[in-house]
Amino acid sequence: xxxxxxxxxxxxxxxxxxxxxxxxxxxxxxxxxxxxxxxxxxxxxxxxxxxxxxxxxxxxxxxxxxxxxxxxxxxxxxxxxxxxxxxxxxxxxx
Numbered sequence: 818x819x820x821x822x823x824x825x826x827x828x829x830x831x832x833x834x835x836x837x838x839x840x841x842x843x844x845x846x847x848x849x850x851x852x853x854x855x856x857x858x859x860x861x862x863x864x865x866x867x868x869x870x871x872x873x874x875x876x877x878x879x880x881x882x883x884x885x886x887x888x889x890x891x892x893x894x895x896x897x898x899x900x901x902x903x904x905x906x907x908x909x910x911x
Contacts, residue, residue, distance in 0.1 A: 829863060832868075841888050844876065857873070
């Protein structure tokens, strides 16, 4: 994995969350609609609201406010999207 792609992985406790377009959709939903940290944690697959809080604190603001289509294009251009999709498909098969 390239160094650039590693910048888009947010460590939260024992987990690491790669900021995919789907994760960015959840972030946008959190920013624009009434949603508590408990619900955010559930949508992100985290165990507690504290982990959701740590995640939101660590996501760079420039990513948080980026339109999803632009984010997808950026990940594709940098080769990060393919890396994540291939690893998640493999994990899903196991």
